[in-house]
Amino acid sequence: MHSQADPTAAAPHPRAAELAVECLKGIDGLLGDWLETVRPLREHYADSVPDDDFRETALQAFELLLRTVAELPVPAELAGISERIGERRARQGVPLDSLLAAARLDFRVVWAALVARADDEDKVLLVASAYHVWEAVEAHVTGIMTAYQRTVLEMGRQREDERRLWFDRLLESAGRNPTVVRDAGLALGFAPAACFLCVAALPGPGPGEGLHGAAAALRSAGATLQRQTVSSAALLIVQLGSRVTEETVLAGLEGVRCGVSPVADGLAAVPRAVELATATVRALPESAPGPLRLADAWLDVLVNRAGHFTAHLADDVLGGLTGDGTPPGETDRLLHTVRVHLAGSGSIAETAKALYCHRNTVQQRFTRLHELTGRDIRRPEDAALLALALRARESGER
Secondary structure, eight states: OOOOOOOSSOOOOOOHHHHHHHHHHHHHHHHHHHHHHHHHTTTTTTTTTTTHHHHHHHHHHHHHHHHHTTTOOOOHHHHHHHHEEEEHHHTTOOHHHEEEEEEEHHHHHHHHHHHHHOOOHHHHHHHHHHHHHHHHHHHHHHHHHHHHHHHHHHHHHHHHHHHHHHHHHHHHHHOOOHHHHHHHHHHHHHTTSEEEEEEEEEESSHHHHHHHHHHHHHHHHHHHHHEEEOSEEEEEEEESSSSSSSSHHHHHHOOOOEEOOEEEEEEGGGHHHHHHHHHHTTTTTTTOOSSSEEGGGGHHHHHHHHTHHHHHHHHHHHHGGSSSTSOHHHEEEEHHHHHHHHHHHSSSSHHHHHHHHHHHHHHHHHHHHHHEEEETSOOOOOOOHHHHHHHHHHHHHH
């Protein structure tokens, strides 16, 4: 918003307007004075703005200011010069504080030029018009700042859109196209040979906000990352390094319902890691907090991906336990023994100790399980099937 003149202030004295017209005739001299005054500030961005561009926009700005003070018509090509300067300097990467400091020096140069052309009586009259000169400069500065900030926001959105597009291309290529991997790395700021951790949360405000908070904290720690929402999940991809490790990321995700992939070795491996992280979060029970690593969830992931086959698996492997001849109490006891055994090291003695019973009792239960299901948990292949079937049964119960 442009600064507005105080309606209670007196109008500028006609003599101030006359002096402004005189300054307008000698505008090249004003420009030279301003260029000399602004030289220390311009050193910060001299390489970003060509000399011709710098001089031309400064000349237009001074003409705008002097016409405003002189209450002369402002040509159409000058009316939006403040906004054009703000937009152009934003795209050129000029620091905003240096740009505004240089623009505010306009007041010093214009005021000095007015005073230099005034006699003693005019100087007294000028004092009453100083407010109007300052207001003209502040309106110019405000126009620059508003356009600059708007352009920075637009550029940020454009960069983020570009990053999202390149990440989508990386996923679509499955990391198999070296050119896409290289160009995606450049757009995302990722080193193609680095290691990455991929995190997925189900779409929704809760998990998404958790990933947003984790991303903000990781950025503060200097992490290079990308947040992306795809059709199946909200994603967070973090480049690992000496300062940002797998443990750092997991600590920042404490309490966030999400799935975490194994470490991806190289940017080309990220699409596969995204798929694994997404599969992991989909296997996370609703009542369980996150994060959940794939290494701790393979059984749940496999059961979840099996779809309707999970019911067939549970019935085929464990169906004998629910027959008419098996008391419910015995079924519960056998399943509990299986769970305890599978959660341990596979040692009969360790299972017996955990159940507070004799090892022969455990052996007898396993023999009975074999009779009812045809599966012997002491055989690795049968143990694997029983583990999957138990997860399938529990998934169906949930």
